[in-house]
Amino acid sequence: MLLKLLIILLLLLMIGNLMLGLKAMLSHRDPALMARYIGRRLWCAGLVLLLLIIALATGVLSTKPTPF
Template structure:
């Protein structure tokens, strides 16, 4: 349960940085500011992907069986 909460919090952080990047892009402030927010979003996505792979490899998460 704690693992799933961590994933959800990371997803919210990822969406938040995406919205901040959009705000920076629309206000035409510093282009590096937008790039920083988008870069953080990318890092959150990488962290989530690595956590999911690690959880599947250790058996913490079990994928659904294929129907058949």
């Protein structure tokens, strides 16, 4: 349950950073600011993928069996 909440929190953080990056891009202020927000979003995405791979490998999460 804690893993799922952490993944949901990271996904919400990704959406927030994406919106902040869009706001920085549209305001034409500092291009480095937009790159920082987009970089944070990519780190969150990588962390979510890593958590999912670790959870599947350790058996915390399980996939659905095939119907065959």
